Amino acid sequence: MDSKILKNFLKTAQLGSLSAAAQEACVTVQALAAQLNKLEQQLGFRLFERTNKGVTLTDEGRDILPWITDVVKSSAELQHRAAHLRQRGAPALHIALNNTFPDAVNQALMAFLRARLSAWPLIFSTSESPENLAKLARDEADIGVIIGDRLPTGLYAVNLPGLNIEVVAASAGMPVNNDTVLIKPMPECAYSDCFERFVSRYKNGYGKLPVHYSGSEHISVAMIKSSNSIGIISRRVALMNNLTILPDFTDALSVALLMKTPLLSERDLAAFTPDPSLPLSA
Secondary structure (H helix, E strand, O other): OOHHHHHHHHHHHHHOOHHHHHHHHOOOHHHHHHHHHHHHHHHOOOOEEEEOOEEEEOHHHHHHHHHHHHHHHHHHHHHHHHHHHHOOOOOOEEEEEEOOOOHHHHHHHHHHHHHHOOOOOEEEEEEOHHHHHHHHHOOOOOEEEEEOOOOOOOOEEEEEEEEEEEEEEEEOOOOOOOOOEEEEEOOOOOOHHHHHHHHHHOOOOHHHOOEEEEOOHHHHHHHHHHOOEEEEEEHHHHHHOOOEEEEEEEEEEEEEEEEOOOOOOHHHHOOOOOOOOOOOOO
16 A cells, blocks of 8 residues: 555544645645545545545544554654665765753763764764754755754654753843843744743733844853843753743753654654753753
8 A cells, every 4th residue: 555645544534624634745635535535445445424524534444543553654664764774885974963952961862873873974063953954954964953843844853752951031130120121032043932932921021021132042141141131041051151040931842853864763763861860951
């Protein structure tokens, strides 16, 4: 059976709409309907009940759903492994680590990646998420460690288990007055969504303050130290710089490996555990 058709079956089951699933799969509604009809003919029973309100799984469709899910997942992992094998003997891989993490976490990640990508020589660099994204776009990196949920399309993303960033609002300890400003991360920054959630929570307080913009956590820290301002940064960086953490606001961001070629799958990364003695969120 065609794995693309099975994947489109899952999209349709999840969305409950042929038109929505067709749009997400980048095919016409007619083409998707033909795929599902073909799948039903191969299986020998109907998968969906079709109405004017959308589609719902039949009893048989619900019964076979977990089996098709496993097949689609296994197919993706097979493609990852095949890509891995095709790259044997290829030039060095450039991996952009993220300097938001302590050195010990990046060292643990480097050791793990050396073991998983042993067929390649690896070249490591480290920078914040916006620069890592730029490196991927400029073909200066093959893999980037990216913080946050805003990931570009066209690349392969796999979450890193056990890693997350605790985010806080921090200041230099000055009282809030007419000179106080908020430091807003640019949209490409990992903390952009956290800033919006902070402002939404305190829209009648801090949300009324004037805004200055920052392109990176490093710049945000410099602005906090040099002016009466409030910025959104990681708890670890706030503590390292002896900044005052505002009470009643914390947030968290996930971490992903972003790849131009699917060299690693969820199964490959499942075994990664950073040093348990390290306070990753601090």
